[in-house]
Amino acid sequence: MNEPKRKKRVVSGIRPTGPLHIGHLHGVIEPWRDMQDDYDCYFFIADYHALTNWSENMDVKKNAMEVALDMLASGLDPEKSTIFRQSDIVEIPQFHLVLSMFSPVGWLLRNPTYKDQVEQLKIESPNYGFLGYPVLQSADVLMYEGELVPIGKDQAAHLNLTIDLAETMTTKFGKLFPVPEYLHSEFATVPGSDNRKMSKSYGNVINIKDSEKQTTKVIKSYYTDPLKPYMGDPGHPNDCPVFYLDKIYVKDKDELGRIRKTCESGERGCGQCKAELAEACNNYLRPIRERRAELEQNPEKVLKVLADGAEKARKIAEKVLARTLKAVTIR
Ligand code: SF4
Numbered sequence: 001m002n003e004p005k006r007k008k009r010v011v012s013g014i015r016p017t018g019p020l021h022i023g024h025l026h027g028v029i030e031p032w033r034d035m036q037d038d039y040d041c042y043f044f045i046a047d048y049h050a051l052t053n054w055s056e057n058m059d060v061k062k063n064a065m066e067v068a069l070d071m072l073a074s075g076l077d078p079e080k081s082t083i084f085r086q087s088d089i090v091e092i093p094q095f096h097l098v099l100s101m102f103s104p105v106g107w108l109l110r111n112p113t114y115k116d117q118v119e120q121l122k123i124e125s126p127n128y129g130f131l132g133y134p135v136l137q138s139a140d141v142l143m144y145e146g147e148l149v150p151i152g153k154d155q156a157a158h159l160n161l162t163i164d165l166a167e168t169m170t171t172k173f174g175k176l177f178p179v180p181e182y183l184h185s186e187f188a189t190v191p192g193s194d195n196r197k198m199s200k201s202y203g204n205v206i207n208i209k210d211s212e213k214q215t216t217k218v219i220k221s222y223y224t225d226p227l228k229p230y231m232g233d234p235g236h237p238n239d240c241p242v243f244y245l246d247k248i249y250v251k252d253k254d255e256l257g258r259i260r261k262t263c264e265s266g267e268r269g270c271g272q273c274k275a276e277l278a279e280a281c282n283n284y285l286r287p288i289r290e291r292r293a294e295l296e297q298n299p300e301k302v303l304k305v306l307a308d309g310a311e312k313a314r315k316i317a318e319k320v321l322a323r324t325l326k327a328v329t330i331r
Contacts, residue, residue, distance in 0.1 A: 010039040010183060011146030013046035013086060016063035020070040021205035022285075023190035023198030026248055031150065031185050033075040039183075041081040042144050042313060043071070045306075048086050048093075049137075052130045053121075068302050070208050073292035084309030086140065091317040096139040098324055102168055103135045103161070112157050138162040142169075142177045144316050149180050152187035173327035177320055188248075191241035195223040208285065209292055215285070216278040219245075224270045231269035242270070242277055249280035 014020075014028055032043055045067050050060045064085055076083055086092060108114065108131050118126050129136075141149055141162050149159050159182055166179040189197055192204025199205070206218050222242050228235035237243035237260050250256045259276075262268035295302055325331040 007038065007040040008147045009042065009145060010035055010148045010150060011042045011044075011141045011144050011180075012150050013044040013049070013140055014067060014071075015046045015049045016060060016067040017050060018063050018200055019066040019207045019209050020074075021198055021200065021207045022281075023192070023205065024070070025074055025208055025288075026188045026190055028187065029071060029074045029076065031187055032081075033077075035150065035183075035185075036077060036080040039148065042146065043076060043081055043083050044140065044309075044313075045071075045085045046140065049133060052127070052133050065299070065302065066209070068306060069292050069295050072295055072302060072305065073288050074208065075288075078305045078309065082309045082312050083305055084313050085306050088306065088310035089143065089313055089317050091314065091321040092136075092139055092143060095143050095317070095321050095324065096136050098328060098330075099139050099142070099165060099169075100132060100135045101328075102172075103132070103138075103165055105131075107161055107164065108132060108134060111161065134158075134161040135165070138165045141180050142166055143320055144313055145177050145320060146180050147178050148183040150183045150185040150187075152185060156182060169324075169327075173324075176323050176327055190248075191223075191244055193218050193222045193241075195241050206281070208288060212282040212286075215282055216275075219274050219278040219281065220271075222274060224274075225263075228263070228266070228270065232266045234266045235263040235268070235270075237263045242273055245277055245281065246273075249277065249284050 012032065014024065020029065032041065035041055045064045047060050047064045050058070050063065068083070068085075071083060072078070111134055114126070114131060114134075117123070117130075123130075137158070138161060142165075149162070151159055159180070163179060163181075166177065169176055170179060192198035192202055193206075194202060194204045196202050196204060206215050210218075219242075222245075223240075224242055225235045225237070225240040227233070227239075237246075240263070243259065243263065246256060246259055250259065259268065259273065263273065322331065
């Protein structure tokens with residue numbers, strides 16, 4: 001009899017900056033949900049990473065709970081995936097420290113995300129943790145013997161340092177953990193109400209947990225094709241974020257075709273178009289919101305999922321850390 005095929009291990013995390021929005025839902029959580037049957041998935045809430053841009057009004061613990069609720073309500077299944085909080089793995093800071101001793105500063109200074117963020121956010125004095133966050137990201141993957149890391153188009157640079165570091169360690173000490181590979185995935189970038197990428201910092205989001213009324217209000221405020229100010233003017237649906245959301249929420253292909261055609265011909269008005277989108281979006285989110293509300297009433301269930309996930313992840317973490325400490329002659 002053939003042995004069941006071993007599933008490769010996928011590791012990925014999300015920073016808890018607050019409740020998740022539909023950009024996270026369609027861009028991260030749903031692709032993760034769809035990997036659960038094919039891979040041995042380790043999904044974590046990266047709460048230490050949230051500290052890289054700490055601010056006075058931040059409540060990381062509360063945000064981590066919000067993210068856990070959103071993840072579970074959106075279809076991440078603890079029966080299939082290991083779901084946990086990064087900070088519950090006590091081995092992570094120690095492992096990160098050891099890896100940092102083998103991470104040349106030049107690699108970190110060349111990291112394009114670091115340079116972009118420092119320029120874009122006009123950070124005058126970037127902190128040590130921010131410069132070193134790719135080392136913590138590497139620890140997050142290597143700690144659980146991750147073999148595959150899901151990345152979207154143009155995100156290869158994020159994983160390059162992890163691969164370089166894993167290769168350096170393997171050359172020096174032999175195999176302590178696998179050298180991970182990319183798992184190229186389709187991650188949608190959802191436009192926000194102002195047609196920029198949906199992001200809490202732009203204030204252009206629809207949160208998973210928002211009410212239907214709030215969702216309708218945000219959709220009503222959406223940017224539309226500026227060349228179609230009035231009904232009767234021909235529109236360009238491909239340049240309109242409302243149509244982008246239609247492609248997610250309107251499941252009937254004929255209906256979607258009708259929206260495109262009537263926009264292009266001018267027959268369709270943007271007000272009506274947004275009202276129909278709001279209905280479709282709320283219909284899609286309703287079961288997720290219902291599950292979320294139920295979980296919110298039972299926080300102990302959520303905490304148990306995180307505790308069980310951490311216990312399982314730590315079993316691997318303990319072994320990898322012990323092996324690494326022995327290799328570097330600390331133990
Ligand atoms: S009719 Fe709809 S798809 Fe066309 S421009 Fe207006 S909102 Fe966008």
